[in-house]
Amino acid sequence: MIGDAMVLVAALRDPATTRALDAHGWTALIAMARAEQLIGTLAHRLSAEPVPTQVSEILDDARSNAEHQKRSALWEADCATRALADYDGKVVLLKGTAYVAAGLRAGEGRHIGDLDILVAREDLPVVEAFLLEKGGWEWVKEDAYDDAYYRDHMHELPPLIHKDRDRMIDVHHTILPLTAGPRPDAWGLLGASVKPSPLQGGGLGEGESTASVGQLDSPPSQPSPQKRGGLYILSPTDMAIHCAAHLIADGDLAGGLRNLWDMHCLLTEFSTTDSDYFATLQQRATHHQLWPAVHRAARLAHELYGTDIPKEWQGWYRQDKWFIRRLTARDGWGRPTRKFTRLIFYVRSHWLRMPPAMLARHLFTKWRKAKDKI
């Protein structure tokens, strides 16, 4: 009886553990991986492992699906570049699209949904105008309260969706909601952002960026949000910080195992090519007021995925075990489990996002709207 997602964690961490799986075990593993949106990643990890025939067909499908998602994601980024060609500020790719644009290990087999970009806060109106007028995006219908809530308190514009391609774009101006505790240095994020690997043929290249990874992260002497054409990605330390912020400091850990796998890949890849990476990361995270989040994310990655982190960073901290419980709360049917733990993190996610008085007001408004709908 497969109780929780540790079998998935083990399979990603060490593909050879799957050799002990029987038909029942494989069935559960695949259902869990799909529920956690990690089937593409799992398929990539298992590409050299001998697996039963039916399983190899499922994994082949997952691999080709991941290729399709990668192509769609890069195309969306391409379309955004064209719509924003006359905008002279930097446009920074975030999350999955950034990983595949830069050819990072975190992008291999990854599920990619919407396009996420980061721009300077004062440029939001002009970016918004370009996307709507030149690019063919339009607002996802929201009401006035949600719209105002987004603009005033969140770290992104209200969602935009493309008329023809039916894909969403999220335009961020910082990496955490404005009402959250930590205040990352958004201007610094933009300033330190860099180009991914060489562009080819007018679009984003297939990117082997390993050669350039080590050079990317020198602290900028003259950080500037002015761009020199094309799309950017966060610097290696900022990328890991964003990943940790998203996982620990925002949200209820939905998709947490996947998010943590990103962290594992980023920390491993960047620290391999830069021996000072962890020291710089701690410094930079502190600057962004996100050291506790980065530290916790690193500990969790070490505990679950075996990420190599500095000795001083290791050790059990209070509440780590609650995070582990929440992260692995999935059964062999793909169902979410551990309802109480989930509830705790759900409540926590609201606390993270806003001060108590505001939270009360916000929940009241949402309750009233929901009541009106029934």
Add this chain to the structure above:
Amino acid sequence: MHEFRVQVGPAAFRIGSRWRQPVEQLAALYADYPKPEIPDFTVRLDAPSLLRRFLRKSVAINGDFMLPDAVPLPFGQALLAAEMGMNLQMALGWRRHLLLHASAVEREGRALIMTGASGSGKSTLSALLGQRGWRFMGDEFVLLDLDSGAATPFPRMISLKNEAIAAMQVAAPAARFGPLMTATPKGDIMHMVPPVAAITRMAESAQPALLLFPSFGHLPAVREVAPGENFMRMTQASTNYVALGEAGFRAMTRFVKSVPARAIDYQTGDEAIALVERLWERLV
């Protein structure tokens, strides 16, 4: 969780249900089908969210692939929920063939494919033809091989709606039927077990030879459908064309260029079958 497994053509399903009854109904209908060891897809019939649970007993369709705003079905339609769940997994998750939203029957190694919107009669026609010497291949999806273009059978329970139910009970008195479900989103629905040959020969593919766009409720007529129009209609009706990328493009263009297509109007099953036989003889 009560569990049910079934292999249909190349696809293997696992269905988990909180309640025993739907699983027993499925097991009875699919009794002659092979049972897979490792499923391609998992479907779950769950109790819906806490709020809905108190309104009335209903079934939420969950699984590997889900629709975010899907409305749960009443408990009496749990069997329908399971069938819809399987359709959803195929529609959103199948990648090994190009999926056409169509029915198909086979004769002498060649496939007749019928496509159209709900209510066009493609399901009923395929069931009727299956009683008139053709081998039933499927009534919901036609699976086209990405390299050879051959149609692979996918013979699930045949979904009969409204008037077609009585018609098929007359046309196929020896067939096995599922329970009658009334007041579904599409009216009355009853499932019919495909003929034995459809099940035993579910691994035998057939080369598509004729494509029909049937339209029920008009005077009998035949119109040619040019490849351009054919392509537009078929890609709109294919749920995985886009996700298949280049392979999908190749398979669909090969299909529309090599298979003759006609739109047929009819008012009775017999009229339709007569048109089918005439066209088959002339074009295949």
Add this chain to the structure above:
Amino acid sequence: MVAPTKYYIAEPADQLWVEPLDAITLIYQRRSGITHMVVEPVPEILTAMGVDAVTAAALVAKLSDQFDLGTDEDAEAVVTARLEELAELGLVHRTQCDA
């Protein structure tokens, strides 16, 4: 001050799969995975563009060998409009000068 002349260059031929059917032509664009269904004069424009960067005016000259395009001004306006549409779709790219 004269506005710089706009040049356009087609997506490389190995990135586009073109299938003429009857009334429409299918163009599968490999980079995006999108299938475009286009009608005259789009396929003709793409063929006439060849591999080099061209201006709308040069394209009109090439096409008027095969087609009757009306007056020079009309033709250039029509061709420019089509090129701009194609640029939005990524089938053609705007570029600064001769390749």
